[in-house]
Amino acid sequence: MQPYMQLMPTIRRHSVKWAWILTFQYVLYISIQLSATLILRRADGTWEIHMLANMGTIQALVLWGNIFLTLLTSTLFFIALIRDRRISTSTSHTQVNGTDFIHAVAFMQVFYNASIFLYGTGIVTYPLFTVGSIGGLLESASLQIVLCMFCFIWFRGRLESIGFKNPTDIGRMFLFIIGCYLGITFLLSYVVAPLADLFQISLSSAREEGISREIKDAKQNSLITIFFSFFMTGIFVPIAEEMMFRGVLQTYLVKKWGALWGILIASFWFAIIHIDLALFLPLFMIGLSLGIVRHRFHSLWASIILHSINNVVSVILSYQS
Known part of the structure; x- marks a missing residue:
């Protein structure tokens, strides 16, 4: 077996079903965000697209319902990931496959959900750091930091x-x-x-x-x-x-x-x-x-x-x- 094969992620069996559920919750999250769009006509006659600061009651209920369900799904997802890592043997696939794809989407949903939960409940103040400071720049790029970490960890040994x-x-x-x-x-x-x-x-x-x-x-x-x-x-x-x-x-x-x-x-x-x-x-x-x-x-x-x-x-x- 080639050395890089030993560094490749193991086969994820149990986590796949939770990744699929997280993907559905991701689609629902994006849909809710887009539904909070309002098109207004300005005084100069042009149409302007706004994102509503406050959602309607039904939208808010669906959003928070999705948030709490995603917290549960995320917990089960990570438990399954740990279990898969322990019981699986190294896989020989070197190309991006469906398992990689669905887990990538799942991790994006975990991030979005965690961000909304922490900021929305006031556990973390928004913004946490002064705008324009190094901390503020890192905070605004928090999604990209998570994406980068996921890709380097998940595809270690097969970044090609x-x-x-x-x-x-x-x-x-x-x-x-x-x-x-x-x-x-x-x-x-x-x-x-x-x-x-x-x-x-x-x-x-x-x-x-x-x-x-x-x-x-x-x-x-x-x-x-x-x-x-x-x-x-x-x-x-x-x-x-x-x-x-x-x-x-x-x-x-x-x-x-x-x-x-x-x-x-x-x-x-x-x-x-x-x-x-x-x-x-x-x-x-x-x-x-x-x-x-x-x-x-x-x-x-x-x-x-x-x-x-x-x-x-x-x-x-x-x-x-």
């Missing part, structure tokens, strides 16, 4: 299966990435924005405004927080998100349903997970570009670099505004 390998043609890859970035910029500026103006739809986003505020606050704090914000936004976040969305989810979906549907579904997922309907189309287009470069060059580094370029430019523009 999620795309951590040398691209087929580095020179052509960089030219393709630059072309994709310029293409995204052109489409957003000369297609999406004019269409939004034509249909009087506002592209303002509370989420994006919050990110910009955090970056500006980091600028006001110190030189260290400036560099840290560049690192988190421009390097760490792209690596973490690409590992999960293009590395795990897209890899499995492409294997299951082919490149077209795999990339489309992963891109839709990437856009919808931000819970930002105002910017759904731009996020979907960015997701498509990331998915295409990852698939085209058979390397996660391609999408990480493109994602990093997009984020770094956004940080620079936020600092200049």
Whole structure:
């Protein structure tokens, strides 16, 4: 047996059923969040999409019911994981499979549920750290930290299966990435924005405004927080998100349903997970570009670099505004 095989995760039998339940609860959570969307007409005549600060009674009951059920499911899920690790022998699979996929979704739901429970019940104050501080930047990237930890632990010894390998043609890859970035910029500026103006739809986003505020606050704090914000936004976040969305989810979906549907579904997922309907189309287009470069060059580094370029430019523009 090859040495790396001994480091691969063991077969998960008992935890799979709980992972499926967590996946259903994940879909329910996203649906509840999207249902708290309100479209309002502003004084200037444009339509603006808002996320309601307070949900209706039924929505709140369903949300909290899902939260407490997920707490129970999560407990049983981790007990099953521990049991599986103890009784199973090493598996020989080296590619991303359905077990990997369903466990990745389950861990995302565990994180979301824990966050809402801790913040929603007041056990942890929100925000826990000052906005724009190093702690605040880490807090805002807590999801990405969890995604990164999951991928490195779950796929230890087989990171190549999620795309951590040398691209087929580095020179052509960089030219393709630059072309994709310029293409995204052109489409957003000369297609999406004019269409939004034509249909009087506002592209303002509370989420994006919050990110910009955090970056500006980091600028006001110190030189260290400036560099840290560049690192988190421009390097760490792209690596973490690409590992999960293009590395795990897209890899499995492409294997299951082919490149077209795999990339489309992963891109839709990437856009919808931000819970930002105002910017759904731009996020979907960015997701498509990331998915295409990852698939085209058979390397996660391609999408990480493109994602990093997009984020770094956004940080620079936020600092200049």
